[in-house]
Amino acid sequence: MRNFFPVITVVAAIMVIWYGASVWMNSKWVYDQAARAGTEVSFGELVKDTWSQERPVLPAPHQIVAELYKSTVEKKITSKRSLVFHGWITLSATLLGFIFGTGMGILLAIGIVHNRAMDMSVMPWAIASQTVPIIAIAPMIVVVMSTIGATDFLGKGAATALFGYQPAFMQGLLPKAVIAAYLSFFPVVVGMVKGLRSPDNMQLDLLKTYNASKSRTFWSLRLPSSTPYLFTSLKIGMAGALVGAIVSELSASPLRGLGARMLTGSYYGQTIQIWAALFAAAAMAATLVGIIGMIERYSLQRMGMAK
Amino acid sequence: MTTETVIKAENLDLTFHTNDGDVHALKDINLDIQKGDFVSFIGPSGCGKTTFLRTIAALETPTAGSVCVNGMPADEARKNRAYGYVFQAAGLYPWRTIRGNIRLPLEIMGFPKKEQEDHISKVLDLVDLRGFGKKFPWQLSGGMQQRASIARALAFNADILLMDEPFGALDEIVRDHLNEQLLKLWDRTNKTIAFVTHSIPEAVYLSTKIVVMSPRPGRISDVIESTLPRERPLDIRDTKEFLDIAHRVREGLRAGHAYDE
Structure with missing residues (x-):
């Protein structure tokens, strides 16, 4: 409750600026229309019109909310026009990529911390991998993976044998998950290397006096010490995975998912649709990161590391 | 009293090679420590007292000469878990309770579960921390944390206790109290203790x-x-x-x- 007034103030300020901006940015079209018809528009008519255009430059917030409502609640979730359908396509790629990326990130970090050769060789490559623009490499991953036939999570045959049909999200899932993993493994590597190296000399010496093995040192000291670092990395990695999934949908086929919604929206000038997909993606990111935050709080509390 | 030598340093020499040149940390150290002794190493900072203690613990390797602990080379003694080591800071794991921290060496050394709990209860009594076993380290004062770290060093029944300025960071009143307790503990357990300090009254x-x-x-x-x-x-x-x-x-x-x- 303490945060209520600051938060509401900021939201109110954003709303005022937004509605003002949408009047300003959409007014050109209104004036052009009026000039063509040879009529004058009063300020009241201008405001009313700029807030309810079909293809505004900047949609007003209530238009986006209405579109969100229309495309989630009023559409069947199996419909191609349902945001829930597209959101689930994106979410499945995000989560699978996040699991790939996190797993690989943790394994790489363990290797880097325990093996000098890996320490010297892997990190530069990991850094180099992140300097390549994802928008450039995503189509190539899609092309390469479709050429070798590795696109579906379960092939049509296998999925039909299991479920009786092939769920939509499984089609073309793998390249998208790989691209999502590509963006999410890096923060995990960096965070975990730092975390696994966080025990100080005294703590390592203590284990040496017990003649503890390397794996003992890992399980009882390094891994628990790295937990706070891991959760921070997971939050960044999750956001990265979502961005990766959305970007991958711009070049994947079939054209589905929030990224695809944004792309088709821009083809047809459906700005409201773009903004609705944008908000859906933002809400999804906030929820996913929020869930990790909750697990973090719970774990650190269980571990006695949060006071 | 028996006069069995448990720690024997002969012509010990240790030089650290650093970027600024060599540091001669220990030179010609000869010392015998008998079973049941309470030995203090005292000297100004930089005199090598901590380094000497670390050499006994085989955390440093001498350049020349030898250290024998329980009749074995120091490193072998370390592998046989001949000593418990108490550091300047308590260094308890924040994610383990006090009992969990004391259990750590017992787990690593493979004591049976039942025995672990008996040992923990015994050493918690020895350092007067009975009833604090379920607390996390941050819930304890600095002096209590250091006592818990002593309990951890005692838990696996090593005959030798090596202590590196364990009370250096504590205030004088707590320190007096812990000194008194340490003497009682030494008297009861008949351990051999090597203790680094820079306080003359403490030594x-x-x-x-x-x-x-x-x-x-x-x-x-x-x-x-x-x-x-x-x-x-x-x-x-x-x-x-x-x-x-x-x-x-x-x-x-x-x-x-x-x-x-």
């Missing part, structure tokens, strides 16, 4: 043998056998005998320093 109060060290290069300048009785109330520090020993320690430290100037 004299605790020790049966005081090793005075001086810096650059770190070496032993005097070894004083204490004549104080085993039973030592805190006010023994006001007796003439105590003050005489303290005086001799101070002289030894001063002699070491004069060499420097």
Whole structure:
């Protein structure tokens, strides 16, 4: 409750600026229309019109909310026009990529911390991998993976044998998950290397006096010490995975998912649709990161590391 | 009393190679420590007292000479878990309770579950922390944390306890109290204790043998056998005998320093 007034103030300020901006940015079209018809528009008519255009430059917030409502609640979730359908396509790629990326990130970090050769060789490559623009490499991953036939999570045959049909999200899932993993493994590597190296000399010496093995040192000291670092990395990695999934949908086929919604929206000038997909993606990111935050709080509390 | 030598240093030499050149940390150290001794290493900073203790623990490797612990080379003794080591800071794992922290060495050394719990309860009693086993380290004061770390070092029944300025970061009142408790603990368990300190009263109060060290290069300048009785109330520090020993320690430290100037 303490945060209520600051938060509401900021939201109110954003709303005022937004509605003002949408009047300003959409007014050109209104004036052009009026000039063509040879009529004058009063300020009241201008405001009313700029807030309810079909293809505004900047949609007003209530238009986006209405579109969100229309495309989630009023559409069947199996419909191609349902945001829930597209959101689930994106979410499945995000989560699978996040699991790939996190797993690989943790394994790489363990290797880097325990093996000098890996320490010297892997990190530069990991850094180099992140300097390549994802928008450039995503189509190539899609092309390469479709050429070798590795696109579906379960092939049509296998999925039909299991479920009786092939769920939509499984089609073309793998390249998208790989691209999502590509963006999410890096923060995990960096965070975990730092975390696994966080025990100080005294703590390592203590284990040496017990003649503890390397794996003992890992399980009882390094891994628990790295937990706070891991959760921070997971939050960044999750956001990265979502961005990766959305970007991958711009070049994947079939054209589905929030990224695809944004792309088709821009083809047809459906700005409201773009903004609705944008908000859906933002809400999804906030929820996913929020869930990790909750697990973090719970774990650190269980571990006695949060006071 | 038996006079079995448990720690024996012979012609010990240790040089650290650093970027600024070599540092001669220990030179010509010869020392015998008998079973049941309470030995203090005292000297100004840089005299190698901590390095010497670490060499006994095989956390440092001597450049020349040898250290034998329980009749074995120091590194072998470490692998046989011959000693418990108490560091300057308690270094408890924040994610383990006090019992969990004390259980750590027992888990690593493979004690059976049932035995682990018995050992933990026993050492918690020894350091007067009964009832705090379920607390997390941050819920305890600095002095209590250090006691828990002593309990951890005692848990696996090593005969030797190596302590590196364990009470250095604590205030004097807590320190007096812990010193008294440590003496009682030593008396009850008959362990051999090697104790690094830079406090003269602490060294004299605790020790049966005081090793005075001086810096650059770190070496032993005097070894004083204490004549104080085993039973030592805190006010023994006001007796003439105590003050005489303290005086001799101070002289030894001063002699070491004069060499420097």
